[in-house]
Amino acid sequence: MSKSRRAVVVGGVRTPFVRAFAEFLKLDTIALGCAAVRGLLERTGVPHRELEAIVWGGVILPGLSPNVGREIVLDLKLPASVEGMTVTRACASGLQAITTAAAAIERGDADVIIAGGSDSTSNAEIKLPQKVVHAAAPLAFGKATPGDVLGLLSQMMPITEILPRMPKIAERSTGQVMGEAAEEMARRNEIPRAAQDELAVRSHHRAAAAIASGRFADEVVPVRTPDGRWVHTDTIVRADTSVDKLAKLRPVFAKDGTLTAGNSTPLTDGASAVLLMSEDKARVLGLRPLARLASWSYVGVDPADQLLMGPALAMPRALDRAGLNLGDVDLVDIHEAFAAQVLSILKMLGSDAFAKARLGRDQAVGEIDPARLNVHGGSIAIGHPFGATGARMVTTMANELARTGKQTALLGICAAGGLGAAAVLERV
Amino acid sequence: MSDFLLQLGQNPQARRLIKALGLPVPIPQTLRRARGPWEERPLADKVIVVGGMGAGRMAAPVAKMLAESGAEPIVIGDALDAFRAPGEAFGRPARAAQLGELPEGKFDGVVFDASELAEPAALRALYEHFHAVTPRLAAGGRAVVIGRAAATAKTPEAAATRRALEGFVRSLAKEVGKRGATAQLLIVDDGAEARGAEVLRFVLSPRAAFITGQPIHVTGEVTGKAPPTRVRALEKKVALVTGAARGIGEATAHLLSAEGAHVVCLDRPEDDALVSKVARDIGGSVLLVDITDPHAPKKIADELRAAHGGVDVVVHNAGVTRDKTIGNMTAEQWEQAVDINLGAVVRITSALLAGVLRDGGRIVCLSSVAGIAGNVGQTNYAASKSGLIGYVEKLAPALAPRGITVNAIAPGFIETRLTAAIPMMIREAGRRLSALGQGGLPQDVAEAISFLAQPASVGITGSVLRVCGGALIGA
Numbered sequence: 038m039s040k041s042r043r044a045v046v047v048g049g050v051r052t053p054f055v056r057a058f059a060e061f062l063k064l065d066t067i068a069l070g071c072a073a074v075r076g077l078l079e080r081t082g083v084p085h086r087e088l089e090a091i092v093w094g095g096v097i098l099p100g101l102s103p104n105v106g107r108e109i110v111l112d113l114k115l116p117a118s119v120e121g122m123t124v125t126r127a128c129a130s131g132l133q134a135i136t137t138a139a140a141a142i143e144r145g146d147a148d149v150i151i152a153g154g155s156d157s158t159s160n161a162e163i164k165l166p167q168k169v170v171h172a173a174a175p176l177a178f179g180k181a182t183p184g185d186v187l188g189l190l191s192q193m194m195p196i197t198e199i200l201p202r203m204p205k206i207a208e209r210s211t212g213q214v215m216g217e218a219a220e221e222m223a224r225r226n227e228i229p230r231a232a233q234d235e236l237a238v239r240s241h242h243r244a245a246a247a248i249a250s251g252r253f254a255d256e257v258v259p260v261r262t263p264d265g266r267w268v269h270t271d272t273i274v275r276a277d278t279s280v281d282k283l284a285k286l287r288p289v290f291a292k293d294g295t296l297t298a299g300n301s302t303p304l305t306d307g308a309s310a311v312l313l314m315s316e317d318k319a320r321v322l323g324l325r326p327l328a329r330l331a332s333w334s335y336v337g338v339d340p341a342d343q344l345l346m347g348p349a350l351a352m353p354r355a356l357d358r359a360g361l362n363l364g365d366v367d368l369v370d371i372h373e374a375f376a377a378q379v380l381s382i383l384k385m386l387g388s389d390a391f392a393k394a395r396l397g398r399d400q401a402v403g404e405i406d407p408a409r410l411n412v413h414g415g416s417i418a419i420g421h422p423f424g425a426t427g428a429r430m431v432t433t434m435a436n437e438l439a440r441t442g443k444q445t446a447l448l449g450i451c452a453a454g455g456l457g458a459a460a461v462l463e464r465v
Numbered sequence: 466m467s468d469f470l471l472q473l474g475q476n477p478q479a480r481r482l483i484k485a486l487g488l489p490v491p492i493p494q495t496l497r498r499a500r501g502p503w504e505e506r507p508l509a510d511k512v513i514v515v516g517g518m519g520a521g522r523m524a525a526p527v528a529k530m531l532a533e534s535g536a537e538p539i540v541i542g543d544a545l546d547a548f549r550a551p552g553e554a555f556g557r558p559a560r561a562a563q564l565g566e567l568p569e570g571k572f573d574g575v576v577f578d579a580s581e582l583a584e585p586a587a588l589r590a591l592y593e594h595f596h597a598v599t600p601r602l603a604a605g606g607r608a609v610v611i612g613r614a615a616a617t618a619k620t621p622e623a624a625a626t627r628r629a630l631e632g633f634v635r636s637l638a639k640e641v642g643k644r645g646a647t648a649q650l651l652i653v654d655d656g657a658e659a660r661g662a663e664v665l666r667f668v669l670s671p672r673a674a675f676i677t678g679q680p681i682h683v684t685g686e687v688t689g690k691a692p693p694t695r696v697r698a699l700e701k702k703v704a705l706v707t708g709a710a711r712g713i714g715e716a717t718a719h720l721l722s723a724e725g726a727h728v729v730c731l732d733r734p735e736d737d738a739l740v741s742k743v744a745r746d747i748g749g750s751v752l753l754v755d756i757t758d759p760h761a762p763k764k765i766a767d768e769l770r771a772a773h774g775g776v777d778v779v780v781h782n783a784g785v786t787r788d789k790t791i792g793n794m795t796a797e798q799w800e801q802a803v804d805i806n807l808g809a810v811v812r813i814t815s816a817l818l819a820g821v822l823r824d825g826g827r828i829v830c831l832s833s834v835a836g837i838a839g840n841v842g843q844t845n846y847a848a849s850k851s852g853l854i855g856y857v858e859k860l861a862p863a864l865a866p867r868g869i870t871v872n873a874i875a876p877g878f879i880e881t882r883l884t885a886a887i888p889m890m891i892r893e894a895g896r897r898l899s900a901l902g903q904g905g906l907p908q909d910v911a912e913a914i915s916f917l918a919q920p921a922s923v924g925i926t927g928s929v930l931r932v933c934g935g936a937l938i939g940a
Contacts, residue, residue: 222556225556225557225558226556226558227558339505339506341506341509342505342506342509342535342556343556346556381556384553388553388554389550390549390550390551390553390554391553391554393550393554394533394550394551394554394555395554395555
């Protein structure tokens, strides 16, 4: 690599984000991904033959076809030469896809890549317990003797061990459901219920304003469901919600807790995709670059401690790598898994004690003015199809930088397994 | 070897029945022990009530240690400020409380800083703290008093006050023992407060399950610059464990290896099969040497130097008993016990000090509570085991400038092959005549050895740490 190549974002779209088990019930993650990629190709007008790869992020992957990226290529009848891969890093999978693509372009592996992600909670597979699978194996493979059949039956007790389990977002290592972890973070970081509800309401009002003003029209592509209905817009956003309304909701993860359905992110179906290319290629194709990734960072923390605190470590690291201070950043976009988790991270970033003990800095990373945080709402209002959130955030922020002429945006995403992700977007 | 009463105690109905009938049967509490190597947050979610911290210099290091270790402090008195920043950094906000109105629930630990108390009347604060909190101490809980050395007190009154803490803690240990709880006194020298907090972490953790009623002296005497590593603390270190084929030696080899050390497992050539298996399990090496062999010290030193470039941790665990009353004891029995348990330790250590033991090293000698207290038929054994104490006391100050600590561990009744062979009645007495009312496991001794082998124990040297469940006999 003689001179430094830069990867730029030239466009991004997403499907409407829809509450799980509703309008998108019959669209699996591949179908949702196809909708987003098709929309992106149409909107940007990039010739199909220019596309070299799809890098896709997903969390609930289809068991029999986990390489969603390649399946999208094949389902959309894109040139067979467009290769495809699928990455998974919990809720940071979408951002992972984008940084993987950017790194590949900057390394010279490719010029044009679509990166994105999708998830369909509605189509999560219900797994047979491994005990049943193992017991049934002699019957499925080779000749079963009557003894095998009896053996199978004898192993089916107690019945509770062979019932299929409901999928849930529980940590494999601790068994803790994510909401319980966020509830614990709220308690440990002393985040009151009212502050959580306020953040949730702000998220809804800003997202609703973005929809009403047409701000999201550029980035959301309508999707036609198999029964012929069109879905044009996000279905979770509530323009009319208020702190009073949310205050009436009951805690869902602990009896005397502070997390409710109102200040947590709902289960969502959807997909989003971003078109990345080398700067030179964009010039040749006559596409206007919106932004580039100045830096990124992924971190891990102990899931048994504060599961969702990763961004408080990853964001300062990404800033350092971009040579920026928090004060230099124009916009901040933090994935809202739970209002309590966002507020915990803000508190950590604003704490001198945290900076000294956990980051080896003399001073706090800094306070974030609500006016520049999640300016068009976040996952609580818009929804969170796990693998799709990263590309949604990159799309919205890249467009925001291009529209407003602002310079930089800092992204932060927490993820299961105690992972944290961050990236700095820079207008080009 | 199984402990019937301990098993009975695990049955809640049996426990209730015995209590209801008022039977004079002591039912020991099953001790909670740690699994695997030291974790990042050994005190995760433990509720620790802290008192007396206002004026002392312990508040800041204790606050930092508790928050880092994952504990949830409840602060009695006016020391809350010291707990604020660490609480914020680690998401463990301290709660303030009064003794009269303690928060709901059981407490996993009680810590009281008595280091500023200077006159007998001031001891009342100690009474008030433990009077209020001890009834709420959870099963397997921890009580710790922090004090100063009586010897360094400025006045006889202050010395009396400081020494009073020891009697208090020894009695408290016997009172809370039936709940599986322990009590210790940390005697922390001026300027060694941060090291005191490291030792506090250990005694509050499940790794100190069988240590109770102990005064533990923490000094700033030993050179040690870098802040101690606590997870995989022995990575890149080489440890020698003698008598590693079975029992305490085997358990120690496993624990040191789990902390990242390369363990050289030493035992007699006759135990080749056993010691080789231990070494294979932990990826260590085998050194087959009879330590009574006059050439043994040189052989061991040469091997450690040639194969590993030196050694960092030396655990003198190999030992024998040759019990006979003095009149019936043969010279050979006397010789064997004294030479293996004491003579060989001295000879091997001398050889290793000639350029094999590295700076910052650790020497741990296995003494014995029975040895210290004396026992019928054990004149030879007790002589050797208390001889070791004199040895570590004298050697420690000499090696302090090199950052090397030298300590003895005195196990009480430990459930091993040796104790399983003791006649039943005597075995029962050995188990029950202790604060915790049960025998310890080889793991309990290994945990103490492993702690003394780590950088975090730099404050402890020239000491004898009893791992005896608060045995009623002994020092």
